[in-house]
Amino acid sequence: MQQPLVGIIMGSDSDLPVMQEAAKILDEFAIAYEITIVSAHRTPQRMFDYAQTAEQRGLEVVIAGAGGAAHLPGMVAAITALPVIGVPVKTSSLQGLDSLLSIVQMPAGVPVASVAINNAKNAGLLAAQILGVKLPAVRQQVNAYKKALEQMVLEKATKLETEGLPSTL
């Protein structure tokens, strides 16, 4: 088995439907990752141990998703020198705005890179881009992904230009 380069953690198993999108992208790029549940609030010692050992265990990027008072990404970033990507997870009460603000409003000195609410896919992509700085094979995959995205949009544009509006509109 390959050494995991990315650690995907989330505050609760209820975040899994959102966070699995990060794992899917890493699978697509054949990037090894580990995935588990760690909560700064509910398992503070586990969170501390996870963050403190992340680097020596060979991880290079951490993706941390949490909803509500999303302290997990910031607390992990406070402990490790690895880049931390936060995923604000939408919960029922405040539509994810609470998590987004908890993640982006870090004090100077302790940055967390935040993606959009529920956008764990972008967290996976950003992790791949970070790894791509030193892994040309990963960088190539990111470039291929961007090309495919461009192609998809161009095809849609051509379809709209040639066929006009769909009748259902």
Ligand SMILES: Nc1c(C(=O)O)ncn1[C@@H]1O[C@H](COP(=O)(O)O)[C@@H](O)[C@H]1O
């Ligand atoms: N924000 C955090 C933290 C943390 O930041 O440490 N730990 C759990 N949670 C979040 O609480 C929400 C509700 O969790 P439950 O569904 O288990 O009640 C989840 O979105 C989780 O990420």
